[in-house]
Amino acid sequence: MQVNSTLSVKTFDVGPMLNMIYLIWDKKTKEAALVDPAWDLSQVLDFIKKNNINIKKILLTHSHHDHVNSVDKLLNLYDVPIYINKIEASFWGKKYDNLTGLDSEENIYLGKSKLTSIHTPGHTPGSCCYSFDNNLIAGDTLFVFGCGRCDLHGGNPEQMFESLKNLKNNLHKNTIIMPGHNYSISRQSTLEEEISGNPFFNFNNLKEFVKYRMHDHDKTREEPYAPIKSC
Ligand SMILES: [Fe+2]
Numbered sequence: 050m051q052v053n054s055t056l057s058v059k060t061f062d063v064g065p066m067l068n069m070i071y072l073i074w075d076k077k078t079k080e081a082a083l084v085d086p087a088w089d090l091s092q093v094l095d096f097i098k099k100n101n102i103n104i105k106k107i108l109l110t111h112s113h114h115d116h117v118n119s120v121d122k123l124l125n126l127y128d129v130p131i132y133i134n135k136i137e138a139s140f141w142g143k144k145y146d147n148l149t150g151l152d153s154e155e156n157i158y159l160g161k162s163k164l165t166s167i168h169t170p171g172h173t174p175g176s177c178c179y180s181f182d183n184n185l186i187a188g189d190t191l192f193v194f195g196c197g198r199c200d201l202h203g204g205n206p207e208q209m210f211e212s213l214k215n216l217k218n219n220l221h222k223n224t225i226i227m228p229g230h231n232y233s234i235s236r237q238s239t240l241e242e243e244i245s246g247n248p249f250f251n252f253n254n255l256k257e258f259v260k261y262r263m264h265d266h267d268k269t270r271e272e273p274y275a276p277i278k279s280c
Contacts, residue, residue: 050225054182055162059096060227060236064088066115067231071186074102075160082106082132082159084179084186085116085229086123094126105159109133110188110229111176112141113201132157134168137175140203151177169216171209172197178216183224185240191216191226193233194274196249199262206259213249216240233274246276 050058059072064087072093074081081102083093097104104127109117112133120131124145133141135150151157153168157179164181169190176197179186189197190212199206222241244250248266252258 050184050227051182051223054184056159056164056181058184058227061093061096062231063090063092064115068115069227069229069231069236071227072096072102073108073159073164073181073186075162077162078160079103080105080159082108082157082164083123084108085110085188086119087114087116088119090119090122105129106157107131108157108164108179108186109137110178110186110190111173112137112143113173113189116188116229117141132166134166134175134177136168136170137173137177140174153177167216169212171199171205171212172201173203174205174208176212180220180224183221184227185216185220185224186227188229191243191247192228192230192274193226193235193238194243194247194276195232195270196247196262197229206262207255209249209262210252210255210258217244217250232272242276248277251277 056073057076061070063070068087071084079102081104106129130147130149132149132151138150151166155166157164164179167178169176169178172189176190199209220240224240226238
């Protein structure tokens, strides 16, 4: 991540699907959020205790099982609010007293440090990323040299095309991309590396993008994803 941030991040590898979950905390107050609590949280809980970190929030990138299956476990230990995009909250349909639906571009604070939610539909209707100080927690929207599937319930490749375009046009090129799964030859990358090496950034034409995402990609590429040579 970027060294000049007032926030720190630690990545944890969890579960059988190569999920990466992120603990983000304000360096001054140690107020923290856990992004996508799922699978075995024992390493996360040990780290929190050892470092006197104060869990204040749960942030969700989307509602798929492999990103949320330890939310209840964490809530039993820490009674904290859950943040998720508004559209995703209705898509998920799960009821919590302390669930906050986020608009796109809504800010969330840990101490005085700010994170911003960005609605990036495509993988699910209310998928969102969280940005702070030129870092992007990308969920299953953007992987290193890949992007989330759009053929599952609620997926929409047209929306994914727009979401990726918005990230490309609105984020600084040195933004560090921190994806929700470790599917690539590297765990993170920069937006600049993605624009040159991620095949999903290689399309200007919506129809061609949709065909590639829905049909061609899975037949022609294998994990771990490596950068493509752009023409
Ligand atoms: Fe997902």
